[in-house]
Amino acid sequence: MAAKSPATRAVPSPLEWEYAPAPEARDILALEDRYGLYIGGEQVAPRSRKWFPTISPATEEHLAEVALAGPRDVDLAVQAARGAFEGEWSALRPAERAKYLFRIARLIQERSRELAVAESLNGGKPIKESRDVDIPLAAAHFFYYAGWADKLEYAFPNRKPRPLGVAGQIIPWNFPLLMLSWKIAPALACGNTVVLKPAETTPLTALIFTDICRQAGLPAGVVNIITGDGSTGAHLVKHPDLDKVAFTGSTGVGKAIRRELAGTGVKLTLELGRKAANIIFDDCALDQAVEGVVHGIYFNQGHVCCAGSRLLVQESIYEPLVAKLKRRLRTIRVGDPLDKNTDLGAINSRMQLDRIRELVASGEGDGAEMYQPPCRLPERGYWFAPTVFTNVAQSSRIAQEEIFGPVLSVLTFRTPEEAVEKANNTPYGLSAGVWTEKGSRILWMAERLRAGVVWANTFNRFDPTSPFGGYKESGFGREGGLHGLEPYLRFDR
Amino acid sequence: MSRIAVRKTYKLYIGGKFPRSESGRTYEAEGQNVARASRKDARDAVQAARGAFPKWAGATPYNRGQVLYRLAEMMETRAADLSRSCSGRREVERAIDRVVWYAGWADKLPQVLGGSNPVAGPYFNFTAPEPTGVVAVLAPELPPLEGLVSRIAPVIVSGNTAVVVTSETRPLAALELAEAIATSDLPDGVVNLLTGYRSELGPILAAHMDVNAIDVTGAGGETTELEILAADNVKRVIRAGSEQSPWEISAFLESKTVWHPVGV
């Protein structure tokens, strides 16, 4: 039988071990004071004569002035894209088109350090994520779609794929360069030209990308980048000379765009978002499931449209899981996004922080129990501690609405049927997670979950070859993989 | 003395039953009084389609293929009646052949439209097509039978269920088809047929929050209003061609991608 426990033995003072700051050097990034619009292969001052500041959400430090594109600017950008489409770009053989995309992929790799620093500085995300996830995946996306450019007819048997023309693309602030690559790479591979509007709060990497286009020798007008705010996006969507609109962002704006384009015949892809369920069964590999839960919701400060924000835990494993989760939360390092040891960075904007605060307050008001590990948040900038709510009712706002922040709601279930029912009980259907060691149960669950991506025993994994996109109000069309080509093509047959 | 024929009463087809419009309204088309479906009939049809969806979507593809083939068999049996409801024997034959063609796709789609994705990492990742849910179909006016069948078959073969607004001026083909459907093995509620005014029923279905997609192929021309209404629940709005094609099926599909680690 077990020997007497040595637990009572006097333990000599253990080491209180704090990691010293390990900031990534910023000097690799040379910012200009002002960035104009990138139209027709040149940086130009906006006809609107309006500029706006872009900042670091971690410190509220002013980084640069950025042009705010108005209707005239949007028009010029679309004209430039149209000109390029009707001229040089369409005349180019697909195999040659591919080479530009390969070049861009390589240039992103070569400038990855600079791009990672810019992404973390401007967006607030931890450098380890921009360095290890965002930037490598962005390069991989261009590399993947480059190869498709001259092979499109093999993707669609018995059809004749043709480019659409000019695509207007609007991307969110959570993965700025990665979302840019999700939009631009397939569009260009299919032979289209683009006008892309980066998010208002995170224009920097898109502006550096314009320099990559220059270095790649990309023909003028193939890629046009117009910075601005919501009004810029609205002007772009309304432009009569677009053949395609692709939008990633909030469901509300997505619906408005859908209405705007009604009857125009413009092809549309929407990637919206919302409340993914992450389902934990009691036979899962528990410690790895806890890691998956943490990765599912605290990755990128929870600014992930497919974030596993609704944790459904089988009651028989509820207590140990929540105990392990809370302990794990205490090891999450919140702070300077440029510190290589930071796990959770800054909230992207004041507006987003206010929204998180408002929803969290409503959660407390609904009687849910809130847990936040002790952590010192910096005084300047926008910060929110990792948060878990337990005792959450399915009807509670924090269980229903997208918080888009590092806030997890824990609910329980008893049987697989109940888990499926609760997981599907939402107007959205972008992603879902399942944790169980039982293979047949994974497949049973995967069949029934109404979501475009199901992660089994993992979460928040992305790959250029893997189609991504939602059911129901989470949008339509897929990005990534072979499926990601169709939204940028028309078919003569 | 000659015998007086027993005439048929043309009714709606909802959830496997043949009800009159709850509104009691009819309109005259092709010399017959035809039910003029109301807002509530549309609601009942969507409810029937939603109820039938899980089982039909969950049926094996082999089973769905056989059920569609059985529908073709029933149409063949009723070819004479069907011929009188449309342009004639040739149209019926084309319609039957189209059902047979789509029946064969049921168990081939996932291989053509899905597969495994070579992700860079220790994960197995595959994408499979799945039905999108309840589909509202605005059938073309002409040809009354072939046009109808060409829109219904690609919708249901993958496991969707359908609420169909039939040709407004030539509804009898749909009503003859309903009898073939009712005697086939197609589960109740998989196909629901509404006769009536398209301008009345289209917007109701386009705005219905429990309809996942709307096929406006047969709507002809102006669909702006329908598209605006469809935005409320991000409905898929499909405008397709008239040729038979697996891409007609894929328009009503979602892609589901599943990841799993590969390890010991």
Place this chain on the structure above:
Amino acid sequence: MAQAQLLPRDLELPLDLRLPRVGSVDAVALEARAGELAKRSIKKGSKLAALDLAIRMMDLTTLEGADTPGKVSALCAKAMHPDPADPTIPSVAAVCVYPNLVAVAKSRLAGSGVRVASVATAFPSGQSPIDVKLADVREAVALGADEIDMVIDRGAFLSGRYAKLIDEIVRVKEACGSAHLKVILETGELGTYDNVRRASLLAIAAGANFIKTSTGKVTPAATLPVTLCMLEVIRDVHDETGRMIGMKPAGGIRTAKQAIQYLCVLNETLGTAWMTPELFRFGASSLLNDVLMQIRKQRTGSYQSGDYFTID
């Protein structure tokens, strides 16, 4: 796990109720987590503190057929004063040798506070009758070993004879008397992390004070993920019973950078309570000099040469 929580913590109960649920381990996620922790960037004061701790946690090891009293004597000198030029460098935790050399080590280390660890139980294969193994242990203890590093019977484990495994460990534990028992799982032969987790639980249930990855004679020896896997078992046992079990990765840890990675994994898995030689050891033969070089590099700012550090 859930039902066991209802039981009082100090109640003696049969194994299966006292232990955390056996559970399973997802290899990909485990390796991803270990990889993530390995990327922690440790600088300046934190680095020096970690390197100092790594020395204090080291079981300086020689386990060769060619070991001689002379070799072991030299090793003991190094263990007590790793850097003769720098008195601020602490002694290592223990010297680890074969039973035949325990007496030499014991006399050389007398009064230094450095402990003597001996491998036993037909190290490294464990393929001997139980009586031979027990005699091996008793001899080593009689010769002065403070700690016994035993190997489990992997043949018994892999063929599902868990009772035999447990019996052996229980009897070795008895034979140890007051000597601390470290149980070597030889994770490189167990095939899966699930097996590592299961073997760890069995060893702990049978009375191990420490669980240890490897003999150093099998590749792979210690790895970061396998260590994380074992630390998670230790964490579960502590949650469930309050027992604090020690961990010893051994074999293949050759650089200061690696040692720091292990300490990061330890720190973030079990926390500061385990950041002590009482509960964590490195089994290593060539790690020490690299740690010494790194310390001097940190202090002087210049990269070092092996010529300035003794080879023992």
